[in-house]
Amino acid sequence: MQPYELSLAAAADEIRARRLSPVELVDSVLNRIERTEPRFQAYVTVTAERARRAARDAEHAVAAGQLKGPLHGIPVALKDLIDVAGVATTASSRVRADHRADADSTVAARLAAAGTALVGKTHTHEFAYGLTTPQTNNAWDPERVAGGSSGGSAVAVAAGAATFALGTDTGGSIRVPAALNGVVGLKPTYGLVPRHGVTSLSWTLDHVGPLTRTVEDAALAMSVLAGHDPRDPASLSVPPVDYRPPPGADLTGLRVGVPRNYYFDHVDPEVEAAVRAAVTQLATFGATLVEVEIPMTRYVQATQWGLMVPEATAYHERTLRSDPGQYGADVRILLEAGALMPAGDYLRAQRARTLMRQAWLSMLDEVDVVAAPTVPATAVRSEQETITWADGTSESVSDAYVRLSAPADITGIPALSVPVGRDRAGMPIGMQLLGRPLTEAMLLRVGHAYEQTVPAQCAVAARSAHTSSHVEDSL
Secondary structure (H helix, E strand, C coil): CCHHHCCHHHHHHHHHCCCCCHHHHHHHHHHHHHHHHHHHCCEEEECHHHHHHHHHHHHHHHHCCCCCCCCCCCEEEEECCECCCCCECCCCCHHHCCCECCCCCHHHHHHHHCCCEEEEEECCCHHHCCCCCCCCECCCCCCEECCCCCHHHHHHHHCCCCCEEEEEECCCCCHHHHHHHCCEEEECCCCCCCCCCECCCCCCCCEEEEEECCHHHHHHHHHHHCCCCCCCCCCCCCCCCCCCCCCCCCCCCCEEEEECCCCCCCCCHHHHHHHHHHHHHHHHCCCEEEEECCCCHHHHHHHHHHHHHHHHHHHCHHHHHHCHHHCCHHHHHHHHHHHCCCHHHHHHHHHHHHHHHHHHHHHHCCCCEEEEECCCCCCCECCCCEEECCCCCEEEHHHHHHHCCHHHHHHCCCEEEEEEEECCCCCEEEEEEECCCCCHHHHHHHHHHHHCCCHHHHCCHHHCCCCCHHHHHHC
16 A cells, blocks of 8 residues: 555554654655646645645654644645635636735644645635536546535545545535545534635635545544634634544444435435445444434525525625626626625525524434435536436536535534445445534544445545546556
């Protein structure tokens, strides 16, 4: 196994035991980036020299017995909405082509303080306003979509071009690409991870979280990322939490909610079968399966769009008026549509969100975790615009991908996507675990328990036998 293939936890163990140098790890990841970028295009910017300096500093610290923690010397990539002082934050848009951050975002500062080595900034769907990230190719099949908007971060982790990465999630933008690329994605409770210094899409829906190769890796990242920052008005003040899941897979007494509606409606049969098999696996660990009714499902799409569209337009109002041609056509149309939305629609969406959150919290009183598909279908081919279901109905790819992930953003509850298999084409399938606010540790415990049964799921994508030979030959 090459260093770039190691999970965050495994790499941290190797560094702590002095069997692996941070310099060796960073060099391995940077070499991997050079080999994979022509195929996958995950990165906007690669900060190789910066990463090597951080690795040398980490190596000296380890030699002096001054290891800061499990993230010290670990290569990380940041979605290109996240400010790093002196580095461009382009949001994958011509609008931001010349923008350089004057200061670190809160999350970048926390990662730097933990000793990570920034290897680069990853592509997003322009200003995070989309679910495919068209610049980037899927890590398992370059002819398919990466998912979005944190597609670059997910692909970098899946391809071994970053040990872990950060993304943002407004309607599913961490969990969707995580599911489509076979990695772990955690959208934390709204306000748990500060967003200061992170370009906004929709300020009442935006979240920042990790994309990792394993559930344990996500827990290690959250231990650094979570915590109050007064510069983010939504930031929560909560006591420190040990997110690292306990060893073993005992889930005795845990109540796992299985939706009887919504989450298995208009879902590919292979996705449904894989998720239901994973849920059954949780029962073998002692969990009790409980059917639950998902509330207010008919209002999900209208509420999501009713909040996000006008907030995004308000954020871009000045640039949209002064230089609309700098936006891609798909994003410009959405921004212009937001300018036409009546204030009453936005207020109704806010009221619906309040009612939906109350209804979800009542439903979550009945169970500890809800288990469901992350997305209703695996990664489609890049040119595909719609998905047609067995009953003859169809929906756009973006609408399909956001449909099952939006409720957690609207309600602000935490959600974890975990790989649970692959379809006949070899494309990854994700299961989503949802819980009450601030129950990230429980979600990670459940995800980790499942993960113990399928350790091969965290394998680097391009080395899998499921990956086509022409991709493997090029890597």
